[in-house]
Amino acid sequence: MKKKTAIITCFLAVCMLALLPGVQADAKEPVVVVIDPGHGGEENRGGEVLPHYVEKNLTLQVAQAMKQTLEQFEGVEVYLTRTTDQELSLEQRAQIARSYGADFLFSLHFNMSAEHNLYGTEVWTSAFGKYYSAGQTFGKLQLAEMTQYGLFNKGIKTRLNSRGTDYYGVIRASRALDVPCVIIEHCYMDHPIDSPQANSPQKLAAFGVSDAMAVAKYFRLKSPALGLDFSNYPYELVAAPAGGISVPDSTPPENVAMTVTSADLNTGKVDISLSASDPQSGMLYYSYSIDGGATWSVLTPWTGGNTIQFSITVPGGSQPVIMCRAYNGYDYHTDSNFAVPGVFAAR
Ligand SMILES: [Zn+2]
The missing domain is CATH 3.40.630.40 (Zn-dependent exopeptidases)
Incomplete structure (x- = not known):
């Protein structure tokens, strides 16, 4: 009986040792x-x-x-x-x-x-x-x-x-x-x-x-x-x-609107204010068009809140139709209204 007790005690001691944090560190999976x-x-x-x-x-x-x-x-x-x-x-x-x-x-x-x-x-x-x-x-x-x-x-x-x-x-x-x-x-x-x-x-x-x-x-x-x-x-x-479950965004940006805040018909500089919002995935990029949406600029990262300001330069001797396109975190986009700020002088 004594021998058996000793074996059990010894077995328990080994078990206890194994449970101590750090002792078995080398054997960690x-x-x-x-x-x-x-x-x-x-x-x-x-x-x-x-x-x-x-x-x-x-x-x-x-x-x-x-x-x-x-x-x-x-x-x-x-x-x-x-x-x-x-x-x-x-x-x-x-x-x-x-x-x-x-x-x-x-x-x-x-x-x-x-x-x-x-x-x-x-x-x-x-x-x-x-x-x-x-x-x-x-x-x-x-x-x-x-x-x-x-x-x-x-x-x-x-x-x-x-x-x-x-x-x-x-x-x-x-x-x-x-x-x-x-x-x-x-x-x-x-x-x-x-x-x-x-x-x-x-x-x-x-x-x-x-x-x-x-x-x-x-x-x-x-x-x-x-x-x-x-x-x-x-x-x-x-x-x-x-x-x-984290449900992904499946809709494009909302409330996309632009205004031309100023246009210099001599230098071609046009200042634009663009607003958009996306409660699900946020705003990611924007681009603009000066030909009514036929062609688009390279995308620019959207930095800031729901309204951003930026400037573009349009060609001399042109009458641009300016539009913006806003992209959300899932790359879905919405086009803005357009603006025709006037006839720009030839340069
Ligand atoms: Zn791949």
């Missing part, structure tokens, strides 16, 4: 990060616009640099969903992440817009519960890295399909497998404001390092090899959405 280089296989997205910007190649280069950097941190295992130019379905990418026991799946992408007019960096996340919370929390760290390149911050967004689940397949499939997932749209391949940021292997590798830093901060990793310690990195956990 590593964080598992899975990186998904977006696209791959037959398709050639991006290449049809500019041959140097084939998205599947850009994402793979960024992913490799991200992996190499993250592997210099302690307590993390890093995997890629693909290491070659391979076609994978969105569901397969999520399944690969799940099979590695991923704590997070980071799907890397580069953006394009139908009219080749948008620019900036953005993150997409699940609209639901803890997946939204994780995506929003990480997204802030990611966008803080990206804006260091001077990229315009387009925010962290959710998108739903007609069935009311996450629109983006890799996010939807990951959530179904209980893996938090974000899509990182680093910048636009098809806009001259952004594309120089991704035009060399060195710049793509720099994006990968930045992505790794955001992940290292999120998981509070440290790397003696790199001399970095994010173990106390401060950030706020974004709460899960009220009601369990």
